[in-house]
Amino acid sequence: MKKNDFIVVIGTSAGGMKALTALIEQLPKDFPAPLLIVNHISPDATGDTLINALNKIGKLKCIHARHGERIKAGQIYIAPSDNHLMIEENGFILITKGAQENRSRPAIDPLFRSAATSFGNRTIGILLTGFLDDGTSGLIAIHRCSGICIIQDPADADYPDMPKNALNQIKPDYCIPIAEMGKTLSILVKRKPKKQIPVPEDITKEVKIAKRVLSDLPSVNSLGEQVPFNCPGCGGVLWKMSKGPDLRYRCHTGHAYTAAALLTEQTIKMEETMWTALRMFEERKNLLTTIAQDQKGAVAASAIERAKMSQVHIDRIRAILLSNDNSAITDSPL
Template identity: 70%
Template structure:
């Protein structure tokens, strides 16, 4: 039976590993964790995209059965311990505070997800700098790419699963299109690579860039003001799908990323996917209202004569035209991109 190891203080932890994954994550995580030994000398924190109404026990049980690490759901205030794996609970972000303890919050969704990968990667980079190893595995869209960039900027090591090895290659491929990682490897080689990397002495960490600190504080709900977000970029003529507020385009190079002052954050791909979802919801509502209008006009026409009858029938026919147009749009299944699939 696996036993919890002795808790070490944050300053005593020489390396820390963070992992992000989405679709296909159950297989990928169990395959990776099965390669690590019980005395693995670093704590591991994992974000797997999961629906808000799930409890995550299937993944947690699978990790405990397939590997030798001590795997638990993360709880707010926990101290990190080597040989332990901390899994983000459903509908909560998993982060690390600047004292090196676990932070579990109900903050705003990032990239349509809670838990999301970027908040974990960002907060861990701020807290641990060059001691951090970030891993991005299989999944849809591009959550985790911005987080890996932050890890690189803070001196950490970035590992991406080879897209050819990933069950769902979108996340690894999108990350590779936007940054140069330290390693791109299949799952079968990742365990031995981790063992080598955690045994190496970390380089000295430099100061954390101000924009990274601001975003980390916003995600942790320490900051929520216009001045802070204005420092990150410029307002754009798009509304936040999460709260309806104004969005700012974050200035970080060619990759488009957006954030509102409440804390919602999107890459261009996830913003497009969320807009598509909202549009589809609106279309279904409009379809229902037009069908109700047609049915009411048809019912009214049964008791009418003359001009009133003709007017009701014409208005019902016009409603039928609108119904046909809306159905045609919905049946076209235009998702905007090939990857706008909820995770």
């Protein structure tokens, strides 16, 4: 890539295939920038369906991103499943099994931050349809490194959470529907980049953590302050990030969460714990009932009473788990 060549990074989740095909279809075969895409997929998915769809509908070649490969203009790189996609300053691709961010791997934020630190003012970040708010922090990093930020108009998104949450935290250069993005990109990649500014140290540290280059307590301490709750991913201490307008948390092993993603993960853990407690109380009641049947006198009477108390706990837990609104264990995204 030449000195002033742009790089385009795109993040999406639910509804992503439809949005990506509509966007890629608009780009000309001589589009002068590489495009790196993170689309949230399950760990056991291959991503072939998306690649085949983009190759069929568009004029640019689309492939799985491969570790160590150097990016080329006019080519599309898709993050492989269960791996983060990142980009080095020299234009080489980095595929890593780093800790999940916002409950996802691949996640959007690691790609966006790595592009921001490596390409700075030559970075164009695009956030499309999806749930929750992965990508917001990465888009803020691109903005802080003098890159260009584009958010899909929420009214145009099948799932508007990601665009809406990003708009709550950052004023993008463009908030437009998919139908306008192809033309806009074609114009932007031919312009002179904005003035380059130094990359903030906290963004560089987060990129190093995601690359698994840096994972020590002093480094995370410098990014924020410890909070009195633990990381759902590993059980370690969490730090609240002090930089940027968005409320985020990170542990020293690399897991990272927005407030909404952390609340969702805590809710899932709570439900798992309650189902486990329900099973254990039921097993306890069954054991006590067996003891009561096989024993006599005071032993049997005590077992019967304790079985009745176990049933009380069973009824309480089941009422919470099976309530219509599940208000005790579920929360909507922030």
